Amino acid sequence: MTKVLVVDDTPSNKELMLEILNGEGFTAHGAEDGAEALKMTEEELYDLILMDLKLPDTDGIGVTRAIKSNCAYKDVPVIALTAHAMKGDKERILNEGCFDDYISKPIDMPEFIERMEKYRAK
DSSP: OOEEEEEOSSHHHHHHHHHHHHHTTOEEEEESSHHHHHHHHHHSOOSEEEEESBOSSSBHHHHHHHHHTSGGGTTSOEEEEESOOSTTHHHHHHTTSSOSEEEESSOOHHHHHHHHHTTOOO
């Protein structure tokens, strides 16, 4: 079963993603900020991480870099979640070098489910 960590400080966004993922057969857990995400990744190995870029304690880029510095997470895909959906934002974010994919908010449910399927552990 694919374990997913959803990091988002907006409760409604996080709960929606958790509900969708768990309903689609993933095992999804949520974190509301970078500190909680770091703690959770130290305690458990996730197969996929969905990372909001704007968090209250630090940005998602810094949290992702910290998580990826752990050898166990070197190859774990991290998807950037952001409301930044202007022309060039996707390229700029992916060029940071720590994200494997990008999803803009608000989330399009059918597209979100389709995208998650490609990350499902076989």
